Amino acid sequence: VQLVESGGGLVQAGGSLRLSCSASGFTVDSYTMIWFRQAPGKNREGIACINRADGSTNYAESVKGRFTASRDNAKNTVYLQMNSLNYEDTAVYYCAAAVQCTFYSGSTLLSYWGLGTRVTVSS
Numbered sequence: 001v002q003l004v005e006s007g008g009g010l011v012q013a014g015g016s017l018r019l020s021c022s023a024s025g026f027t028v029d030s031y032t033m034i035w036f037r038q039a040p041g042k043n044r045e046g047i048a049c050i051n052r053a054d055g056s057t058n059y060a061e062s063v064k065g066r067f068t069a070s071r072d073n074a075k076n077t078v079y080l081q082m083n084s085l086n087y088e089d090t091a092v093y094y095c096a097a098a099v100q101c102t103f104y105s106g107s108t109l110l111s112y113w114g115l116g117t118r119v120t121v122s123s
Contacts, residue, residue, distance in 0.1 A: 046103025
């Protein structure tokens with residue numbers, strides 16, 4: 001089982017990035033897929049869920065309206081489209097697979113984690 005994130009990098013404030021998370025060993029529609037991030041000196045926080053039952057999404061207030069999570073079952077990959085980025089979005093972004101949506105990184109509902117991809121937003 002493996003999750004591999006990609007697509008991070010350096011972007012100017014106001015810009016966009018799309019992160020990808022490719023899964024192997026399981027299918028992304030058999031788990032609820034969750035995007036987390038961890039900014040320097042802060043706890044890891046959940047920001048977006050793609051619910052396994054119907055592909056519906058949930059977002060943290062900090063990213064609602066700016067970020068869009070999606071999945072491509074054929075590619076066994078989930079995505080995070082990030083628009084209107086600002087300095088506070090600077091973080092390492094992780095994807096995780098869970099039994100159900102949770103924004104708590106210590107939850108026992110979480111099964112698998114990727115190693116993360118770094119996003120740096122310059123002001």
